[in-house]
Amino acid sequence: MEPAGKNELIISDVTLGYGRVPVIRHFSLPPLRRGSLTALIGPNAAGKSTLLRGLAGLGDITGSVRLDGQELVGRPRAERAARLGYMPQTLPSGIGLSVLETVVGALRASPPANTRTESPSAAPIQRAYEALAEIGIAELANRSLSALSGGQRQMASLAQVVVRRPEVLLLDEPTSALDLRYQALVMKQAVRLARQHGMIVLIVLHDIALAAQYADQIAILHQGALHDFGTPANVVTSAMLAAVYEVEARVEHCTKGTLQIIVDQAE
Structure with a gap:
């Protein structure tokens, strides 16, 4: 029998917010399995982005976040970042680096555990190219990030997270302001990463129909609490x-x- 918590992300009794003002209160989810994609939906100010930031270690969080039975709350941010990859809503503007340079920089800033002992040679550049090719934007490697379209920037941002091979992928509104083609491309990549690499993908979406189309299950947030959780057909x-x-x-x-x-x- 598989040990309890193996291949699962378990979020239990989590409270977090800004300063002394809690946004999420005593929040728990059923176990999220490797290879699955869970959409986090809810109205504005429900706490979706706050929850993702807290899981990524960006904010004061209490409660329990366990991955494969190991507690992550209270662990050093670098250790959490090696296992949980976080993609914010938007990249900082005015970045003059090339797409390849930003992916290499992301890898060097937070390398996965299996690369920490490697010599600092061409390995990061090779891994960065592989990540861009995997996402399908290798042709953008030498383009300046500031010269990309919104959809291309989102794909480049996804490559910056994927290159580190996290076990959990936290995506905050990756389809916002994208046209239909890039919405589909981003969502198909998220599903592929879950299936092929056994990642646990937790993705914030405003488009409920898009969430229903691609997600294995949907968690609905309302006023900082879980309103419902289940398959799209059951909860939407x-x-x-x-x-x-x-x-x-x-x-x-x-x-x-x-x-x-x-x-x-x-x-």
């Missing part, structure tokens, strides 16, 4: 949309079985 309902988003809406299926949400009225 008209009743949920009324209670959490305060809209009168219908949830229907297209000819391919994908969930479609039609908002009829805002309450």
